[in-house]
């Protein structure tokens with residue numbers, strides 16, 4: 495599946511199973527917000543090792559600029575992809591029923607020196623999408639400007655939240671409900 499326009503995908507979003515999609519979808523949504531074309535697929539190091547190696551080996555030549563890889567449990571997919579592609583790999587630890595994603599987090603984050611995976615938080619697929627957008631923005635002035643706008647929006651929203659909180663607390667204090 496390719497989305498965000500008919501252009502050739504720049505980012506690969508892959509996951510160990512389709513059961514990871516409810517978590518990984520947030521990466522796709524972030525890329526959609528920046529109109530970055532991506533592709534989505536299930537690529538499991540454990541269950542389809544040959545296809546996984548082929549995906550990693552061919553990704554750069556197919557025009558991808560980064561890979562977002564999500565997996566749960568014994569999450570070897572991001573690290574294995576990083577070992578066969580020269581592209582940046584962003585790992586998303588997917589939380590499963592047991593261990594709250596700690597197993598996945600530690601599997602992805604503790605890579606040996608020489609094989610980097612940029613690991614986001616457990617379930618942090620949105621940040622994975624945003625990080626991929628920043629990687630592209632480093633070489634794309636228009637995208638960089640949009641990223642700056644996005645950051646300004648975050649700033650405005652946080653400022654507004656502070657304003658609302660102050661109004662609420664000061665209002666309660668005026669009626670003697672709070673210090």
Ligand SMILES: Nc1c(C(=O)O)ncn1[C@@H]1O[C@H](COP(=O)(O)O)[C@@H](O)[C@H]1O
Pocket residue numbers: 509510511512513514537538539540541564565566567568569570571572588590
């Ligand atoms: N961690 C991996 C890998 C891998 O790392 O290669 N392949 C599948 N999985 C994970 O197994 C979990 C359960 O998968 P199923 O729901 O298909 O049983 C998923 O979170 C998947 O990412």
